[in-house]
Amino acid sequence: MSAEINLNDLRRRMNGAIENLKNEFAGLRTGRASVHLLDPVVVDAYGSKMPLNQVATVSTPESRLISVQIWDKTMVAATEKAIRNAGLGLNPVTDGQTLRIPIPELNEERRAELTKVAGKYAEQARIAIRNVRRDGMDTIKRLEKDSEISQDEQKNYSDQIQKLTDEMIKDVDATTEIKEKEIMQV
Template sequence: MAQYDKSDLERRMAGAVESLKGDLSGLRTGRANVMLLDPVTVTVYGASMPLNQVATVSAPEPRMLSVQVWDKTNVGPVDKAIRSAGLGLNPIVDGQTLRLPIPDLTEERRKELAKLASKYAEAARIAVRNVRRDGMDSLKADEKKGEISEDERKRKEAEVQKLTDGVIAELDATFAAKEKEILGQ
């Protein structure tokens, strides 16, 4: 069991916030953005890889993404991965290039994107709670080993809880801002 390390907990929680911001930046509101495809993973060569490791993504027009697949045998798997990513995109295959017209955001599509953003936010909250649990576990282990007193453990647990509450509030604020942008309010 690792010894309690507040800076490690802060770093890991900040990582969850950055991860959420990255995921949310990929959710665009009707404009082409290469980050839209960041969450897409493709199964090629017997492994699951991020799309940007098998293709080049560009935005040649405001409402069009272009995916240039490096190996022509991967065109099918890339096409399938994009279609099944839940982004509402239907690639047009043109040789080793996939063109992705960005559809107008209908009310239904906005709600789907808001739901996806909510899913990302919940995953980030779970990650933060897992970090919190790890911190609490290491405090209990330190107390059991006699390295810290019960009072010190309780004080540090309150510190960890305060840190967790602050990070969760930041995640919620980030999600709320993105949800507002998606829903066009």
């Protein structure tokens, strides 16, 4: 096993956690309608959980309104429930097979709630990055135990993995800070 490939794989996996965080943040909007606002919504459909965009078409006909055109009329109630329970503070209005979702003005309390949600997303990303670090550390410990690398090499790889982890956590913190400022901006 080449250690360089191992470090590149760890970097790729950590970057995946950061990309996921950025996608989650795309769903946290600040008072303007966006089709990405509903990206985190998962609907109980046909015996499994499906992303909203796989059961409906999402559009923004106005800057303060999201329209969700549901393809199967039997999914209207499940979709409405999923949007209400997504923790986004949205209340859809059913109109046949269409859900109209007005985007409320963000008050100070709602902004604080959204920053807490952003903080939860960031913590999930940090945990994912730490899990990747743990996998890498376990691998180099096993390689050292199996005498495939020396103790010095293990220490060197361990330091590199920790440096990479610290760098990625710093990136998560910076991304989170930017998003929180965007949310709190009036």
